[in-house]
Amino acid sequence: MPDDHVTDPTAADLNAAEPVVTEPTRPDEHDNAYAGLLVNDAHWAFGTDFEDPLAGVDTTVPDGVEPSVLAGYCLMLGDDALVASERISEWCSRAPDLEEDIALANIALDLLGQARLLLARAAAADPSVVPALPGDSPVPDEDRLAFFRDDQQFRNVRLAELPGGDFAEIITRILLLATWRLALFERLTRSSDAVLAAVAAKGVKELTYHRDFAGRWFLTLAQGTDESRRRVIAALGELMPYWAELTETHPVEAAAAAAGAGVDPADVADEVDGVLGQVLSVSGVERPETAPRAGIQGRTGRDGVHTEALSRMLAETQSVARAHPRGRW
Incomplete structure (x- = not known):
């Protein structure tokens, strides 16, 4: 969902790098689940026939920030969005009615757009993180990061990757992830890295809608029938063991926060707990x-230690790209 009223110069530059279209007038894009589908935004899809999402944007790494730290931090946020987007998109054509079907697809597209920008930023900050492909491969950096890394190289939180359940489960998962991610992005708008600040400014509106959409549905299910209430309570019980991982501080997050580029997730723990x-x-x-779900020897998703669900998901989503690394799409 592009912001039509951006005042921050950096955010404006970021939006300017995307295709320019004429949009229909609408009073509030968050009141309309279909609004995001009317926009020819750069977040529609990955592929080789797209412009660089950061074209025209100053990607200079700020003074005092290690390029490897900035890249690692962007990979974490980008992988969270990419993997969550894949899981939510599995609900396309499966929701209770057409409006919710489109709304979930729109949420997935929002996260895919965030992932594309963040993975591109990681590659621009530290090109060494990008997987090597045959010399004549046209695959752009963000696609290489999305489709040519193994599960151990992904840095997303495990809550994003869990296999899908019923409608109550996906609503609860969106509620948990959006509540946490929105708190991070609101602070990230003050990042010393101009690109991250612009991505966050663009994402705050999207995440506000995601959280509110999921919150309204959670309330509806909890106060609906006995069966809908049972299902939403069961979903919460299954997902909450992964809640603590969201606000555990990884060394890369601590370094990015100390340099002024990132946000220490521990700093938003009280806020997200309060909202939930x-x-x-x-x-x-x-x-x-x-009890919080333990990692392996203290290592969790941020360290590349995941559930089996991620490797199975990547085997499916990456299969075509890996089979045709020189392909043009």
Whole structure:
């Protein structure tokens, strides 16, 4: 969802790098689940026939920020968005009605757009993170990062990758991820890295809609039938063990925050817990008392340690690109 009223010069430059289109007038794009589908935005798809998403944007790494740290931090945020987008897009044609079907597809597209920009930023900050392909391959850097890394090289939180459940589960997952990611992005708008700040400014509106959409549906399900309430409570119980991982600080996140480019997720822990608590209270749902899901020797998604679900998902989503590394799409 592009921002039609950007005032920040950097954000304006970032939007200017995307195709210019004439959009229909609408009072509030978040009131219309179809609004994002009316825009020929650069977040529509990956491929070789797209312009560089950061074309015309100053990608100079700020003073005091290590390029490897900035790239690693962008990979974390980009992988969160990419993997969550894949999981949410699995609901295309499966939602309870057409409007929710389109809304979920739109949320997935928003996250895909964020992933594209963040992976491109990672590549621009430190080209060494980009997988090598045959010399004549036309695959752009962000696609190489999306389709030519193994699961151990992905840095997303595990909550994003879990295999899909029912409608209550995907709503609960979006609620948890969007509540946390929105808090990060609101602070990230003040990043010393101009590109990250612009990506965050663009993403705040999108994530606000994601959180509100999921919050309204969570309330509806919790106060609906006995069956819908049972399902949403069960979904919360299954997902909450992964909640603590969202606000655990990885050394790369700490370094990025210390340099002024990133946000320490621990700094938003109280805020996201408070927002989630409000949703649960209004919905009449108690927070489940579940132990955090442990990693392997203290290592979790940020370290490249994932559930089996991620490798299975990547085997499917990466198969065509890997079979044709010189292909043009």
